[in-house]
Amino acid sequence: MSLEEKVVxxxxxxxxxxxxxxxxxxxxxxxxxxxxxxxxxxxxxxxEFDIAIPDDAFKKVKTVREIVAQLRAHxxxxxxxx
Amino acid sequence: MTLAAFYDRLRLDEGLVREAEFNPYxxxxxxxxxxxxxxxxxxxxxxxxxxxxxxxxxxxxGQAITAGVxxxxxxxxxxxxxxxxxxxxxxxxxxxxAFVGLEDGVVLPSxxxxxxxxxxxxxxxxxxxxxxxxxxxxxxxGARAVGCKIRPFRHNDPGHLESLLGKxxxxxxxxxxxxxxxxxxxxxxxxxxxxELCDRFGAVPVVDDSHGIGVLGANGRGVLExxxxxxxxxxxxxSLGKALANAGGLIAGRxxxxxxxxxxxxxxxxSTALPPGVAxxxxxxxxxxxxxxxxxxxxxxxxxxxxxxxxxxVGFTVLSxxxxxxxxxxxxxxxxxxxxxxxxxxxxxxTPFVHPSVPLNEGRVRLIAGxxxxxxxxxxxxxxxxxxxxxxxxxxxxxxxx
Numbered sequence: 001m002s003l004e005e006k007v008v009x010x011x012x013x014x015x016x017x018x019x020x021x022x023x024x025x026x027x028x029x030x031x032x033x034x035x036x037x038x039x040x041x042x043x044x045x046x047x048e049f050d051i052a053i054p055d056d057a058f059k060k061v062k063t064v065r066e067i068v069a070q071l072r073a074h075x076x077x078x079x080x081x082x
Numbered sequence: 083m084t085l086a087a088f089y090d091r092l093r094l095d096e097g098l099v100r101e102a103e104f105n106p107y108x109x110x111x112x113x114x115x116x117x118x119x120x121x122x123x124x125x126x127x128x129x130x131x132x133x134x135x136x137x138x139x140x141x142x143x144g145q146a147i148t149a150g151v152x153x154x155x156x157x158x159x160x161x162x163x164x165x166x167x168x169x170x171x172x173x174x175x176x177x178x179x180a181f182v183g184l185e186d187g188v189v190l191p192s193x194x195x196x197x198x199x200x201x202x203x204x205x206x207x208x209x210x211x212x213x214x215x216x217x218x219x220x221x222x223x224g225a226r227a228v229g230c231k232i233r234p235f236r237h238n239d240p241g242h243l244e245s246l247l248g249k250x251x252x253x254x255x256x257x258x259x260x261x262x263x264x265x266x267x268x269x270x271x272x273x274x275x276x277x278e279l280c281d282r283f284g285a286v287p288v289v290d291d292s293h294g295i296g297v298l299g300a301n302g303r304g305v306l307e308x309x310x311x312x313x314x315x316x317x318x319x320x321s322l323g324k325a326l327a328n329a330g331g332l333i334a335g336r337x338x339x340x341x342x343x344x345x346x347x348x349x350x351x352x353s354t355a356l357p358p359g360v361a362x363x364x365x366x367x368x369x370x371x372x373x374x375x376x377x378x379x380x381x382x383x384x385x386x387x388x389x390x391x392x393x394x395x396v397g398f399t400v401l402s403x404x405x406x407x408x409x410x411x412x413x414x415x416x417x418x419x420x421x422x423x424x425x426x427x428x429x430x431x432x433t434p435f436v437h438p439s440v441p442l443n444e445g446r447v448r449l450i451a452g453x454x455x456x457x458x459x460x461x462x463x464x465x466x467x468x469x470x471x472x473x474x475x476x477x478x479x480x481x482x483x484x
Contacts, residue, residue: 014236016215016441032444036213037215039232039233040233040234040235047249
């Protein structure tokens with residue numbers, strides 16, 4: 001499973017309601033992701049990849065694709081993970 | 083950096099109000115809450131206030147407040163740690179704690195202050211706070227002020243909470259925070275399951291029972307009575323300004339907790355104490371609940387069901403909460419404010435909620451039919467619902483989805 005696929009699955013799993021999630025899903029517009037929901041996504045990513053995400057790393061992300069980009073920027077080894 | 087830029091930054095975006103052609107917020111009441119309420123020189127049926135038991139205008143409560151003021155004056159002009167803690171207030175704290183089934187309590191000027199001040203007094207940066215995603219702003223901001231790890235769990239989802247509790251590591255203490263009744267939808271938290279999980283994982287449960295005290299339970303003693311929680315091990319908070327028809331906020335729990343808060347909760351220590359008249363008013367409400375709760379409760383639920391059936395009959399999507407709250411799912415912020423506008427035009431006062439109070443595009447209009455409302459007036463309101471629904475639907479079509 002690619003990093004993109006893993007992140008899409010995590011975002012879908014943390015949402016309060018079942019919705020289709022893609023890399024282009026806009027967190028706020030499409031999922032209504034508020035600050036606590038973003039925290040839920042961050043903690044799920046931390047649990048999945050066993051990483052500690054810096055507090056402000058995801059402050060400006062708007063789409064799932066941007067989450068993936070931020071993850072890559074902060075944790076380059078993630079692409080190599082099984 | 084200029085003063086003009088500062089004030090420009092504060093300027094409100096009035097786009098929503100312009101598009102919906104209505105501002106439902108900060109309407110100026112020209113009367114008390116007794117039916118009808120008067121606004122803009124017109125009479126309204128009040129389906130907005132949290133006066134669940136219809137006691138805000140009860141003459142016995144008013145007389146008790148007057149007697150309290152006569153004896154103690156308008157204010158003690160001091161914090162409770164100094165001159166503000168009159169015997170009347172202390173007696174009320176003990177009485178409220180016993181009422182909800184806990185050892186001791188402390189009363190703050192508001193429940194926002196209670197929830198906001200609680201966490202910095204009992205938690206630190208080494209702790210973790212797990213909080214329901216839809217918890218009230220006062221709880222979220224209070225938890226954030228600690229600066230510790232915050233782990234939200236999906237709304238009313240003990241399974242998700244359990245998985246998070248199983249994963250949190252390296253903290254000193256975990257707290258699990260929820261409301262009893264989520265007031266924008268009327269759902270009730272699965273408190274029994276939450277307390278059981280807390281017990282299993284050594285976490286401290288924290289419940290805000292603002293919309294449950296005086297409403298839930300066979301005797302109106304709130305969520306702990308509702309769930310048969312006789313030995314609740316955690317922290318309980320509640321507003322005294324909803325069913326208890328006054329003002330103030332209660333924190334109750336074990337004596338060690340309350341003793342600690344008396345010296346370490348800044349929102350208590352540094353706030354002017356609850357006015358003695360208000361303390362007397364809450365006492366009078368507790369007296370009335372002691373004798374009249376079954377009848378008032380019956381009327382409250384009858385009103386809820388009458389309204390719910392009427393709303394469903396005209397095609398509104400009503401969230402099926404278990405509490406005596408009817409919440410219509412209205413959609414976008416514009417659709418939501420427009421629906422409140424149609425109710426307003428028909429002489430019905432309601433409460434609209436838009437993002438961020440509720441999820442984006444899941445705006446809702448809340449109606450609470452308190453036990454004090456005359457049944458004939460409620461019947462007339464139900465008869466007006468087809469016209470309201472029709473006008474709202476027509477407006478939505480004309481104005482687009484908003």
